[in-house]
Amino acid sequence: MQTLGRHILAEVYGCNFDVLNDIKKVEDIMVNSALEAGAEVREFVFHKFSPQGVSGVVVISESHLAIHTWPELGYAAVDVFTCGDKVNPWDACNYLAELFGADYINASEVPRGIFQDQEESKVVNI
Template sequence: MNALGRHILAEIHGCDAAILNDMAGVEAIMVEAALKAGAEVREVAFHKFSPQGVSGVVVISESHLAVHTWPEYGYAAVDVFTCGDSVNPWDACNYIVEQFRAQNFSASETLRGVLVEANAQKAAV
């Protein structure tokens, strides 16, 4: 099956709370994750919550990386959505896990824009 993109949803636990609460640090990690995956960064938007936590998105030519952190629980929810074959979303995800100093994580990958109908039409021609 062909798909337009790959979307990874990651549950990242046991992270360093100080890292998760540092907006500039989280932003730098997310941007670098996009670059390590081979993506082209277009725009970046992050917000620091009071008393704690960070949310943000890195818009890439190939789609996006997003993060929401709960430093008080050592937890981060991350999604990495890439389109095309030139960017590996797992490279970005693994880098984020490493930089957040996570004790454990789980992640699932979903294919987005599965081209079943287009393939069936091509086969019928």
């Protein structure tokens, strides 16, 4: 099986309220987690909500990282999607979980763009 990319869906629990509610800290952690994984950062945008919470995305040459935080719950929902085999999305997830002060992370990997031999493939209409 050949894939175009790897998509990590991470539920990050027990995080530090002050970190998850600080747009600059969340931005720095997300950008640095991409760099830590070996990605090439292109652009990023983050938004601070009132009374609390941050959402943002880091666009990388290899795809993207996205986050939505609920500081009052110590929770962050994180996506790390990488294409190719140069960047390991798990490195980014582990880095950000550590810097968010997470108690634990529940994450799964979804292969994206799965390709099979033409003879094995079939079209499925949804």
